[in-house]
Amino acid sequence: MRLAVTISAIMAFGPAVSAQQTTDAISPESTTGLAQRTDAVRAQNWMISTANPLASQAGANVLSRGGNAIDAMVAVQAMLGLVEPQSSGLGGGAFLVYYDARTGTLTTLDGRETAPMAATDTLFQTASGEAMKFYDAVVGGRSVGTPGTPMLMATAHQKWGQMQWQNLLAPAIERAELGFSVSPRLAGLIANDVDRLKTDPAAASYFLGADGNPLPAGTLLHNPDYAATLRDLAQNGVDAFYHGDIAHAIAAKVQGATGNPGLLATDDLAGYQVIERQPVCASYRAHEVCGMGPPSSGGLTVGQILGLIEPYDIAGMGPDSVDSWRLIGDASRLAFADRGRYIADSDFVDVPVRGLLDPDYLADRARLLDRTTTLPDAQPGNPPRTHAARFADDTSIEFPSTSHFSIVDDWGNVVSMTTTIENGFGSRLMVRGFLLNNELTDFSFESHADGVPVANRVEPGKRPRSSMAPTIVMKDGKPVIAAGSPGGSRIIGYVAQSLIAMIDWQMDPQQAINQPRRVNRFGPYDLEAGTPDVDLAPKLAAMGFKTNVTDLNSGLHIIEITENGLIGGADPRREGLVIGE
Numbered sequence: 001m002r003l004a005v006t007i008s009a010i011m012a013f014g015p016a017v018s019a020q021q022t023t024d025a026i027s028p029e030s031t032t033g034l035a036q037r038t039d040a041v042r043a044q045n046w047m048i049s050t051a052n053p054l055a056s057q058a059g060a061n062v063l064s065r066g067g068n069a070i071d072a073m074v075a076v077q078a079m080l081g082l083v084e085p086q087s088s089g090l091g092g093g094a095f096l097v098y099y100d101a102r103t104g105t106l107t108t109l110d111g112r113e114t115a116p117m118a119a120t121d122t123l124f125q126t127a128s129g130e131a132m133k134f135y136d137a138v139v140g141g142r143s144v145g146t147p148g149t150p151m152l153m154a155t156a157h158q159k160w161g162q163m164q165w166q167n168l169l170a171p172a173i174e175r176a177e178l179g180f181s182v183s184p185r186l187a188g189l190i191a192n193d194v195d196r197l198k199t200d201p202a203a204a205s206y207f208l209g210a211d212g213n214p215l216p217a218g219t220l221l222h223n224p225d226y227a228a229t230l231r232d233l234a235q236n237g238v239d240a241f242y243h244g245d246i247a248h249a250i251a252a253k254v255q256g257a258t259g260n261p262g263l264l265a266t267d268d269l270a271g272y273q274v275i276e277r278q279p280v281c282a283s284y285r286a287h288e289v290c291g292m293g294p295p296s297s298g299g300l301t302v303g304q305i306l307g308l309i310e311p312y313d314i315a316g317m318g319p320d321s322v323d324s325w326r327l328i329g330d331a332s333r334l335a336f337a338d339r340g341r342y343i344a345d346s347d348f349v350d351v352p353v354r355g356l357l358d359p360d361y362l363a364d365r366a367r368l369l370d371r372t373t374t375l376p377d378a379q380p381g382n383p384p385r386t387h388a389a390r391f392a393d394d395t396s397i398e399f400p401s402t403s404h405f406s407i408v409d410d411w412g413n414v415v416s417m418t419t420t421i422e423n424g425f426g427s428r429l430m431v432r433g434f435l436l437n438n439e440l441t442d443f444s445f446e447s448h449a450d451g452v453p454v455a456n457r458v459e460p461g462k463r464p465r466s467s468m469a470p471t472i473v474m475k476d477g478k479p480v481i482a483a484g485s486p487g488g489s490r491i492i493g494y495v496a497q498s499l500i501a502m503i504d505w506q507m508d509p510q511q512a513i514n515q516p517r518r519v520n521r522f523g524p525y526d527l528e529a530g531t532p533d534v535d536l537a538p539k540l541a542a543m544g545f546k547t548n549v550t551d552l553n554s555g556l557h558i559i560e561i562t563e564n565g566l567i568g569g570a571d572p573r574r575e576g577l578v579i580g581e
């Protein structure tokens, strides 16, 4: 087990949020060791890959009983909220990218949390106008945004589901009542978070024993409150969450949080909406790589990285060439520079979505990479159709939990969904059997830089910028890959690296997932500790990169759709499982 390393890195990070947060060597949810997983799973009809065996099984049961991918999504999310509660759940938000086989269309649902209507752009500033310390902001009510996941589940189900809503929630209700075994990963994460979990009596009494000690792996944990919440949703629909008793309990919990109350009100819950948005698609070597547009930076930044390396023969150079990694690393630095300047909730700021993926713009920027050493400096560019002077560079950070799952059903419908409560255990506030998110800390804590507004500043009703990158890759009008990962702003690098491995280097999903992680977000080149990347570090350093060998905790769950069937992989860095038939 390699659990403690990341948490101590987070602790060492210390007090204030500074200008280059996304470059800092912080891992998201902690590393908990590697599972043995070497071979991709193959199947003919349907497939599911999630971060937890009970969740994969819940989805597989739906798929094998004639449910479709959206039905399975509902069952999976309900189960993940129980068995992987630190990562996602009813108290969080999610993005769904969905391919509907009947109509041949690709769409997305935005279930991102919103800032309360009472929030202002100084939400995360001290009385003297300084950015708050990160965990002072996270723990308690201040960071809690209006949850979107329950509404996303219900909206997708109403649009595309075919099984009974109640039946899809039933397995998680039953499991919550019968109890589930605390996994080694959950036990390790609880053990690393005892002091923060103790700040909320409900979270403490659920995750810690009567003696105040963290629950060990293997504990049979019951969650009758979660069962009751799901039963209410099963019987009364999702309105039961956004109006009435549960909504009042959430608002009271947030506003009553000791020491750090928040602003979320019942009106915020009553007014919450899931938004259907066009996917953002980037061309890459005869593929269309489609993902989530703003408020996520995922689709645009993955698309920019691929667009910037497209002129170079990455396939010919191969995965063992240091030059491949120079190009990918510097493309990523350029893309992150644009991300920090331009991307936020496009319902509030004028994000140059088309400009950032404009082929001429990317070709110009790609020419910067035509060299043999690292770029000395990576600055934001001036994409077409931009009012560049309007925004200052962003300083927001993400220490997420988060989970990703991919599903393909019998009919060829495809779900790629990334789901989160942000930091591991979110705000640490637990109500009605689930944890509330701290998603608002994905906003920039600083609202202005030298008087220029930051695009991703807090505004009432706005959705914080995300890095989540649920992706469906299309070829000749058909889906060929469903992919995504948790990992904070590193999600973007994890997804881009996997797609390059599959498209350029012909790896199968499991081989792509197993590769050592290599991520460059705008600063040091993060290389995965405990892998041969220790040897890559000096070679990249000789090219001028700063390198950082560290735990890199992706959670990639990928399905490839080929003419000969489905091929799936699950990330050995988490506890996932692929099931197919």
Ligand code: GLY
Residues within 6 Å of the ligand: 398, 400, 401, 402, 420, 421, 422, 423, 439, 442, 465, 466, 467, 468, 488, 489
């Ligand atoms: N909180 C993780 C993300 O949205 O990127």
